[in-house]
Amino acid sequence: MKQVNICVGRFQPFTKGHLRMPEAGMKENGLGCVICMVKNKKQDSRHPFTDDIIQKEMNIIIENEKSIIDTIYITSADIKQISEECHNKGYEPKLWITGSDRYQSYNSMINGISKKTGKSYKEMYSLDDDFSCLEVNRTDEDISATKVRNALKNDNKSIYDKMMPECVVNNDDMYNILKNMITSIKEGMLSLKEYINERI
Numbered sequence: 473m474k475q476v477n478i479c480v481g482r483f484q485p486f487t488k489g490h491l492r493m494p495e496a497g498m499k500e501n502g503l504g505c506v507i508c509m510v511k512n513k514k515q516d517s518r519h520p521f522t523d524d525i526i527q528k529e530m531n532i533i534i535e536n537e538k539s540i541i542d543t544i545y546i547t548s549a550d551i552k553q554i555s556e557e558c559h560n561k562g563y564e565p566k567l568w569i570t571g572s573d574r575y576q577s578y579n580s581m582i583n584g585i586s587k588k589t590g591k592s593y594k595e596m597y598s599l600d601d602d603f604s605c606l607e608v609n610r611t612d613e614d615i616s617a618t619k620v621r622n623a624l625k626n627d628n629k630s631i632y633d634k635m636m637p638e639c640v641v642n643n644d645d646m647y648n649i650l651k652n653m654i655t656s657i658k659e660g661m662l663s664l665k666e667y668i669n670e671r672i
Contacts, residue, residue, distance in 0.1 A: 473564035476541065477501070477606075480508040480549045480570070480578070484519050485529055485650060489615035491637050493569040494539035496608045504541035506563055508554055511545050520621065520657040525649060529640055536639035549574075551581040555597040565599065569606045579605040624654045 477497035483490055486507075494505035507530060512519050523545065530543050544557045558565050570578050582605050584593045594603055615635040623631040624647075633641045640646050 475566050476563045477503050477505040477567040478508050478565045482510045484617050487615045487620050493608050497567050497569045498539040507543045509543050509545050520654045532643050551593050552597050567606050572610045575607040624651045
């Protein structure tokens with residue numbers, strides 16, 4: 473098994489702020505990071521980009537950033553599923569890197585004990601005893617995906633360029649792909665009545 477760090481999220485899209493996490497992990501233990509992508513089940517204004525589009529962005533990043541080595545897809549941030557998918561691809565997670573907002577819940581999973589079996593989740597899911605969680609603190613200068621989506625909606629490329637990884641900014645096609653997709657979602661959003669009818 474190849475030892476790796478992991479980061480988990482939807483990454484709509486993957487920003488310069490997100491890149492701080494794998495970089496922090498590499499600084500901590502020298503290992504590359506596998507990005508565990510939570511599948512986008514339904515497009516909406518908060519999650520406008522399809523898995524294919526985000527994978528296209530991630531391919532650019534993987535080619536240019538030594539801190540990220542691969543992506544895997546999961547349906548939820550569940551430690552059982554994450555461990556299984558990583559092991560299926562020959563990866564052994566050593567460090568789960570996350571922002572402050574998710575640190576407590578992810579750290580609780582890593583160090584949790586199953587009520588049914590009395591065993592630790594690490595033992596149940598064949599994770600190393602030293603598998604742990606690394607918190608990357610948020611600051612006022614953090615770049616959120618929401619800010620990037622707003623820049624795309626407003627066709628503000630200068631703000632987009634400041635918030636995205638340099639290798640993505642240098643790919644001219646990526647901006648237009650993301651902008652066109654978010655515009656189509658914005659224009660095609662359901663009214664409240666249509667949304668309720670769709671849910672019934």
